[in-house]
Amino acid sequence: xxxxxxxxxxxxxxxxxxxxxxxxxxxxxxxxxxxxxxxxxxxxxxxxxxxxxxxxxxxxxxxxxxxxxxxxxxxxxxxxxxxxxxxxxxxxxxxxxxxxxxxxxxxxxxxxxxxxxxxxxxxxxxxxxxxxxxxxxxxxxxxxxxxxxxxxxxxxxxxxxxxxxxxxxxxxxxxxxxxxxxxxxxxxxxxxxxxxxxxxxxxxxxxxxxxxxxxxxxxxxxxxxxxxxxxxxxxxxxxxxxxxxxxxxxxxxxxxxxxxxxxxxxxxxxxxxx
Numbered sequence: 001x002x003x004x005x006x007x008x009x010x011x012x013x014x015x016x017x018x019x020x021x022x023x024x025x026x027x028x029x030x031x032x033x034x035x036x037x038x039x040x041x042x043x044x045x046x047x048x049x050x051x052x053x054x055x056x057x058x059x060x061x062x063x064x065x066x067x068x069x070x071x072x073x074x075x076x077x078x079x080x081x082x083x084x085x086x087x088x089x090x091x092x093x094x095x096x097x098x099x100x101x102x103x104x105x106x107x108x109x110x111x112x113x114x115x116x117x118x119x120x121x122x123x124x125x126x127x128x129x130x131x132x133x134x135x136x137x138x139x140x141x142x143x144x145x146x147x148x149x150x151x152x153x154x155x156x157x158x159x160x161x162x163x164x165x166x167x168x169x170x171x172x173x174x175x176x177x178x179x180x181x182x183x184x185x186x187x188x189x190x191x192x193x194x195x196x197x198x199x200x201x202x203x204x205x206x207x208x209x210x211x212x213x214x215x216x217x218x219x220x221x222x223x224x225x226x227x228x229x230x231x232x233x234x235x236x237x238x239x240x241x242x243x244x245x246x247x248x249x250x251x252x253x254x255x256x257x258x259x260x261x262x263x264x265x266x267x268x269x270x271x272x273x274x
Contacts, residue, residue, distance in 0.1 A: 019067045023060050027148045034196045035213050061147050065123050085112050090132035103235050107242040110179045113157030115254040125154030145193040153186050172247050179239035187232035191224050
C-alpha cells in the first residue's frame with residue numbers, strides 16, 4: 001500500500017526564512033523611511049535620488065526567490081505550476097489596467113497562496129508582479145516595491161489558519177475578508193512608496209522632510225483618503241466578489257492539481273497485503 005503525505009509546494013527552510021526576513025527588514029526600511037528617518041537625516045536630503053537607490057531592492061528580491069526555490073528543491077511540476085499561475089496573474093492584470101480598482105489578479109493570488117502555502121505564495125506574488133511589469137511595460141523604480149508588496153500579499157493568504165480543515169463557505173468568507181483588508185494594505189504600501197517624492201510645496205498632504213513623524217503621518221493619511229481610497233475600495237470589492245463567484249472552482253482545481261502533481265511527496269511502501 002502507498003502512503004501519501006500532503007506537503008507544501010515550497011517549504012520555508014532556515015536559509016529561506018533568513019533571506020525572507022532580511023528582505024522584509026529592508027522592505028520595511030524602504031517603505032517606511034519617511035517615518036523612520038529623523039528630519040536631520042541625510043536620507044531626507046536625497047529624496048529625489050531615493051527611488052533609484054531603493055530599486056536595488058529588486059536584486060534582493062530575486063535573491064530571495066532563488067534561495068527559496070533552491071533550498072526547497074522545487075521540482076519541475078511545481079515550477080510548471082508556478083509558471084502557469086504567474087502567467088495567468090500577469091495576463092489578468094491588464095484587463096482592468098487598474099481602472100477604478102478593477103484588478104482581478106488579486107483574487108487569484110489569494111486563492112493560490114491559500115492552497116500552495118506561504119513559501120510558494122511569496123515566490124508567486126513576486127514573480128507574477130515581475131512578469132506583469134514586463135508585459136505591461138511597467139518597469140521602473142516602483143517595481144521592486146510592487147514585487148515585495150505582492151509577495152507579502154500572497155504569502156499572507158498562505159498563513160491564514162485552518163488550511164487543512166476549513167472548507168466551504170467558512171473558508172470563502174475567511175479568504176474574502178483577508179482579500180478585502182489586504183487590498184487596502186497593498187494600496188497603502190504602494191502609496192507610501194510614491195508619496196515621499198511629491199513636491200513638498202504642491203499641497204499640504206505631501207511629505208515634508210522637516211516635519212515631525214505625527215505631522216507626516218497625518219499628511220499621509222490625508223493623501224491616501226484623497227487620492228487612492230476609490231481605487232483601493234474597488235480592488236477590495238472586486239477581490240471579494242470574484243472570491244465568492246469563482247473561488248470554489250479555482251480552489252478545487254488548485255487542490256486537484258496539487259494532489260496529482262504530488263509536490264515533494266515521499267512515497268513509502270508497506271508490507272504486502274497491508
